[in-house]
Amino acid sequence: MMKNYAGKKMVIFLITLLLLLSFNVKSVSYKKEKVRIALYDSISPSVKLIESSLHYSWNAENGKYEMDVKRIDFKDVMNGSLKNYDVLIIGASGRQYFHALIPKWKEEVKEFIENGGGYIGICGGANIASMGYEKPHTFLDFIINIASLHIVDAYINDDQDEEWQYLWKEGGRANIAIKNEIMEGDIFAGMKKRYITYGGGPGLYKINNAKGLAKYVEEPSDIAPLHYWIWAGKWIPYKTIKTDIKGYYSSVETIYGKGKVVIFGGHPEIPPRINGSVDEFFGLSIYGIPRFVYSWVGGEQMNWSYNWWILRRAVAYVCNLPLPPSNELYVYVNPPSDGKIEAYAENAEKVEFYVDGNLFSIDYNPPFKIKYDMKGEHVIKAVAFDRNGGEAWNERIVNIQ
Template identity: 25%
Template sequence: MRSPIEFRCAIFFILCLAYLPLTVQAEEQTAETKLVRVAVFDYPDKESNGPRNLKQFLTPANGFKYQVVRPAEIRNGVLKDFDVLIMPGGSGSKQSKALASEGRKAVRQFVQNGGGYVGICAGAYLASSHYQWSLGVINARVWDRQHWARGAETVEIGLTPAGQQVLARGPKSYKVRYQNGPLLVPDNQQHLPGYEVLASFETEVARNGAPAGAMVGTHAIIRSKYGAGRVICYSPHLEAQDGPKSLVASGVYWAAQVD
């Protein structure tokens, strides 16, 4: 016959075995909820370069859950399932056209309600307050827009103190891939707050009739708020092969308001 102590130990062991799967499941669910849910916009049927580059580092190992979303899905309310929307490179006007009025409204509402918006190159054009087709979620216009196709080249950007705090605590200057991104400067839209500069261009591209000296000093990375949400825009392609991709990942984290 078992002693009372042995009986109690056996009961305790059985209860521990029963509780263990629940503990593991709870830990897995907690890990899942910690991932930043990132929607990456793409509208051609074939995967484009921006989403292809982004999915290389927006991984669960780095704290992200990545999914491509299409214009029709945005119009149908899919953004409610995400923390951040990334608008990658391409054509800002074509992105706007693909979204249509209902989709643009859905994106603005998503950010207004607390979602994050990350615009890269074309996505920064789209976010600006400059064009009729723009979303107008950041108080920025495009400098020297008539020479937007100024060329593609490696250029140097310099982080501001705010940029070093938000994006990278390492070097101040980085060589990055530039490919006709917007030269961002402040706009004067009274209903929008001013933006904060995180990085400026320190060297330039001046081809196809673009005047020399126009690019240096304009803003390469900026951030602001729109309603309860956050907006960050990158003119150059930091998500490209040579990066530095960590500066994009840090911006996505900031936009998701996990800081």
């Protein structure tokens, strides 16, 4: 009897232990948290790349974080909608200089950051966050000085007849690779140098409370020389454009009120082309203006997501979240062809295909693709997974008659 009783007690103990363990496992299961990103809209093509880079989620010890990016504009800032977001990103845009001439617009943005919202500025978005020009010369310099938010204690070296020419003369393919020396900071994941695309952004200087994260160690006009051109029976170059931002900070971080701020003079969203060369020709700029423009050709083209991890980590950083890994991850749904749809992917272990929100197929081997012959309009979504559990996604509306 005693032996049976002891046996029953042991069974009860084991069942109880298993139940306790099962409850414990349930209590530490992953939660999914949305990171609400407000992306200020722009006519610049790079805004689409910022948006694509942030179609991303990653795992951390305490849960899963998913970036939810939405484009906003002037009216969204004016009606107080920033309070619905965790971070504001302003990229390569000029419209914010004029929007910030309205005091309420400027107050809404500064109040959002002061109350704990994150801010990331890229190129023009870095200019407006700064102290502006120490010695303004042109009309636009004075406009930028009036518009500047003064949330980063750094002046900008970004002259109209020098650095800005890499924007004004852009002919649509301007992914000039400029080497950056990484000073410190978790965002760059301990790297010592990195090639980042340059497109006319500022060199930052005279920082006090702010912290320099990276410096330009190459001069854009040495790497990619541009010229002013004149007609003299034929087009001839009459003056070489000279920049002077080598040795200036290319990235800076600071605290404004309760909010974290990170700004970039370069473009982590645009994949650089290393060891390319300049091709100058008469054509249309990216703003539709006929003039002498340039393209950056040859060399080695890096992957689309080559530097996207920098931007993703910056978002997590200003939101006080665990940082995602410093690896590439990207997927793009190509148009249907020959009865199939292929998804181009970078650093993906597998790709899941969804049709109208329903899982359709999983492919573990590149080229990732599905057979497709469905008639009518459908939404095709591809989700790429890396080995760390990170996810990137892209979707396309397909209409086959």
